Amino acid sequence: QKEVEQNSGPLSVPEGAIASLNCTYSDRGSQSFFWYRQYSGKSPELIMFIYSNGDKEDGRFTAQLNKASQYVSLLIRDSQPSDSATYLCAVNTGGFKTIFGAGTRLFVKA
Amino acid sequence: GAVVSQHPSRVICKSGTSVKIECRSLDFQATTMFWYRQFPKQSLMLMATSNEGSKATYEQGVEKDKFLINHASLTLSTLTVTSAHPEDSSFYICSALSKALSGANVLTFGAGSRLTVL
Numbered sequence: 064q065k066e067v068e069q070n071s072g073p074l075s076v077p078e079g080a081i082a083s084l085n086c087t088y089s090d091r092g093s094q095s096f097f098w099y100r101q102y103s104g105k106s107p108e109l110i111m112f113i114y115s116n117g118d119k120e121d122g123r124f125t126a127q128l129n130k131a132s133q134y135v136s137l138l139i140r141d142s143q144p145s146d147s148a149t150y151l152c153a154v155n156t157g158g159f160k161t162i163f164g165a166g167t168r169l170f171v172k173a
Numbered sequence: 174g175a176v177v178s179q180h181p182s183r184v185i186c187k188s189g190t191s192v193k194i195e196c197r198s199l200d201f202q203a204t205t206m207f208w209y210r211q212f213p214k215q216s217l218m219l220m221a222t223s224n225e226g227s228k229a230t231y232e233q234g235v236e237k238d239k240f241l242i243n244h245a246s247l248t249l250s251t252l253t254v255t256s257a258h259p260e261d262s263s264f265y266i267c268s269a270l271s272k273a274l275s276g277a278n279v280l281t282f283g284a285g286s287r288l289t290v291l
Contacts, residue, residue, distance in 0.1 A: 095277040106179075106266045106285040107217070114277055151217070153280065159205050159270060161280045165216040 066090060067154050069164035077172050082139040084167050086152030089133070096128055096135045097153040100146075101166065107151055110137070142171040175201050175271035179283025186257055187291055194252045194286045196267030202247035203269035207280070208240075211264045223250040257290045264288075 068087045076082045084098075095114045099107035113119045113126040113135065125138040135154075139146055152164040176199040186192050196206055206223040221242050222230040229242035239261075241253040250269075254261055266285040273279045 095279075097280070099282075104264075104287075106264075106282040109279065109281065112273070112277060112279060114275065155278055155280075157278075159222065159278070161207075161270075161278075163217050 066162045067152055067164040069150075069152050069167045071165060072168040073170050074167055075170045075172060076142050078142060078144060080142050080171075082142045082146065082169055082171070084137040084139070084150050084152075084169065086135045086137075086164055087133055088135070088152075088154045088162075090154065090156055090162075091130075091133065092156050093130075093133075093154045094157045095155040096126070097155070097161070098124075098126060098137045099151040099153060099163075101149045101151060103148075110150075139169075142169075144171045144173045147171050175269070175279065175281040177203075177267065177269050177281045177283040179267050179286055181286055182284060183287045183289075185289045185291065188258055189256055191253055191255045192257055192288060194254075194265055194267070194288075196250045196252070196269070196283050198248045198269045198271070201269075201271045203250075203271065204247060206244060206250040206267055206269045208242060208250075208252050209266045209268065211266060211285075217266070220252075225250075254288065257288070259290045262288055262290045 097112040098110045101107040119126045123140045127136045149166040151166045178197045204225045208220045209217045223244040225244045231237045244250040267283045
């Protein structure tokens with residue numbers, strides 16, 4: 064079992080819809096959870112991180128964490144074509160190492 | 174927020190030559206930096222963990238003699254691809270850990286360096 068799993072996609076949503084990206088992790092000791100966005104040919108950029116159970120909102124983005132289910136998700140409201148990218152879920156167990164999922168490709172159709 | 178600068182952004186070299194890539198933390202000290210490689214349409218692959226003042230820790234399958242890492246200061250790590258060959262052509266990305274106000278360790282990436290070996 065991979066340590067951090069994501070559906071590779073592609074996930075296709077129409078402009079203005081809510082895009083829902085999901086991630087599961089295997090290490091119950093994981094403490095911090097991150098969502099990065101990576102445009103083609105560019106390096107990943109941090110969207111947001113969460114470390115407590117529940118929801119965390121930042122603009123159009125909402126991260127949701129459920130430690131009991133070992134599940135973290137990212138919701139993108141009012142999706143725009145510019146949101147089309149690969150979204151990487153990452154998990155840190157409290158040490159130096161951050162484990163990345165393989166990423167989910169998102170296409171927002173205009 | 175934390176900023177990581179990476180240079181050069183693009184480099185083209187001849188087969189057999191060596192290429193150095195620099196990674197700097199601009200507004201924070203980074204005792205630990207990470208080097209990743211990414212081939213087209215593939216996921217990030219961690220190559221090594223760079224520790225200030227000590228030897229780097231390489232991931233399985235990464236040749237330490239080919240990918241030399243030096244982390245001589247708290248703000249600078251370098252990756253040297255020695256005797257580069259066309260199969261080393263890739264997108265190399267560095268990152269550094271910084272502490273968020275919450276105490277969480279947050280990974281910030283440099284812009285990446287695209288290496289093309291002819």
